[in-house]
Amino acid sequence: MGASVVLIEKGAMGGDCLNTGCVPSKALIAAAHAAHAVRDGSRFGVHTAAPEIRFDEVHAHVHGVIGAIAPHDSVERFQGLGVHVIQAVGRFIDRETVEAGGEKVMARRFVVASGSRAAVPPIPGLAESGFLTNESIFELTERPDHLIVLGGGPIGIEMAQAFRRLGSQVTVIEKFGILSRDEPEAVDVVRAALVRDGVTLLERTGVGKVSRHDGLVTVTLDGDGETGRSVSGSHILVAAGRRPNVEGLGLDAAGVETTPKGITVDARLRTSNRKVFAIGDVSGGPQFTHIAGYHAGIVIRNALFGLPAKVNYAALPWVTYTDPELAHAGLTEADARKAGHEVQVLTWSFDGNDRAQAERATEGLAKIVLGRKGRILGATIVGPRAGELIGTWGLAISAGLKIGAVASAVMPYPTLSEISKRAAGSYYTPKLFGPLTRRIVGFVQRILP
Numbered sequence: 001m002g003a004s005v006v007l008i009e010k011g012a013m014g015g016d017c018l019n020t021g022c023v024p025s026k027a028l029i030a031a032a033h034a035a036h037a038v039r040d041g042s043r044f045g046v047h048t049a050a051p052e053i054r055f056d057e058v059h060a061h062v063h064g065v066i067g068a069i070a071p072h073d074s075v076e077r078f079q080g081l082g083v084h085v086i087q088a089v090g091r092f093i094d095r096e097t098v099e100a101g102g103e104k105v106m107a108r109r110f111v112v113a114s115g116s117r118a119a120v121p122p123i124p125g126l127a128e129s130g131f132l133t134n135e136s137i138f139e140l141t142e143r144p145d146h147l148i149v150l151g152g153g154p155i156g157i158e159m160a161q162a163f164r165r166l167g168s169q170v171t172v173i174e175k176f177g178i179l180s181r182d183e184p185e186a187v188d189v190v191r192a193a194l195v196r197d198g199v200t201l202l203e204r205t206g207v208g209k210v211s212r213h214d215g216l217v218t219v220t221l222d223g224d225g226e227t228g229r230s231v232s233g234s235h236i237l238v239a240a241g242r243r244p245n246v247e248g249l250g251l252d253a254a255g256v257e258t259t260p261k262g263i264t265v266d267a268r269l270r271t272s273n274r275k276v277f278a279i280g281d282v283s284g285g286p287q288f289t290h291i292a293g294y295h296a297g298i299v300i301r302n303a304l305f306g307l308p309a310k311v312n313y314a315a316l317p318w319v320t321y322t323d324p325e326l327a328h329a330g331l332t333e334a335d336a337r338k339a340g341h342e343v344q345v346l347t348w349s350f351d352g353n354d355r356a357q358a359e360r361a362t363e364g365l366a367k368i369v370l371g372r373k374g375r376i377l378g379a380t381i382v383g384p385r386a387g388e389l390i391g392t393w394g395l396a397i398s399a400g401l402k403i404g405a406v407a408s409a410v411m412p413y414p415t416l417s418e419i420s421k422r423a424a425g426s427y428y429t430p431k432l433f434g435p436l437t438r439r440i441v442g443f444v445q446r447i448l449p
Contacts, residue, residue, distance in 0.1 A: 119240055
């Protein structure tokens with residue numbers, strides 16, 4: 001767009017998403033899905049021997065995917081676009097100067113996009129016992145015999161199911177309930193699938209301490225009156241949330257305020273230093289790669305065009321890539337009620353979807369949350385390829401559409417997308433088949449020639 005740009009990166013280009021986050025995790029999940037498909041083929045009349053999992057080849061697959069995408073995020077690509085790339089630690093030395101790699105950069109605008117890292121809870125013995133995070137688990141070339149996952153959020157649950165399907169014994173320990181941000185009905189579907197796959201779920205269970213002896217790591221449980229019980233395994237994965245990367249950036253020197261949640265920003269993503277913007281995980285908002293991309297668009301409109309663009313999370317989508325997938329956009333029912341909306345809920349099950357029946361994937365449902373006069377406030381879909389289906393509802397919420405817009409859409413048959421139309425159409429069912437309609441139809445039929 002004609003601006004002079006400097007990009008400073010101290011680590012691997014592409015950051016967390018490419019190297020230790022979204023890309024490798026989805027590649028691993030794809031391998032797990034392939035293994036599960038082999039085991040599960042008998043329900044279609046396709047019988048095979050149990051799959052042989054060669055974990056070193058799974059590792060090669062994951063890193064092959066990273067390698068295929070890496071050129072898009074490479075130094076060479078950005079230099080080719082005219083960006084001056086500095087591969088070094090960067091830090092503010094005053095309100096309008098950054099130092100990196102021996103260079104001092106003064107700019108009209110700065111964007112801090114330093115991301116986040118795995119939060120490590122202060123559990124006695126955890127650090128000494130050794131543990132994995134998303135930054136190290138994809139380096140494993142041998143399959144864990146028994147993976148203990150600390151945390152039942154999206155990362156923990158995705159990895160739990162994937163490693164179980166790849167042959168590991170898996171135990172998840174969650175202090176509260178798994179996937180606590182999502183609709184309870186949808187979580188129940190995922191929970192049942194995890195248990196069916198053989199994942200051990202210990203919900204509402206805390207951790208007292210961790211120790212390692214003779215190659216085994218032991219987690220002593222502390223919750224629900226079970227103090228003293230323990231679980232032993234070969235590896236521990238810490239998936240207990242994320243912490244913003246604010247250390248070492250010289251933010252104090254720049255006059256940029258922070259809290260434990262990250263850099264403090266306004267709706268335009270400006271910090272307390274109006275020359276500095278913050279985007280993505282470090283800005284204290286929703287921690288998703290697609291939100292960081294959305295933030296970038298807000299900053300471009302503000303910094304390059306002087307437009308007062310602001311963030312709006314009304315249609316915020318997220319997906320947990322379990323099988324079945326769990327996808328959401330907008331408000332949950334609980335959040336809508338808490339906000340004071342007059343709430344109406346529509347649901348439709350995948351067992352009423354012909355494509356789902358054909359694929360023997362009928363577990364799950366669509367749940368739509370409406371406000372007054374059919375205004376769409378939120379949607380949750382749990383079922384096959386839910387992440388691909390939720391976009392319809394995200395668009396509808398963003399555009400301020402009412403339920404009739406989805407109900408009147410023509411969906412191809414037979415597709416999973418019909419579940420959205422069916423759920424939307426159920427809004428009109430009481431009126432369509434009620435006494436008033438019968439009277440109208442009767443009257444029209446009497447007067448028609």
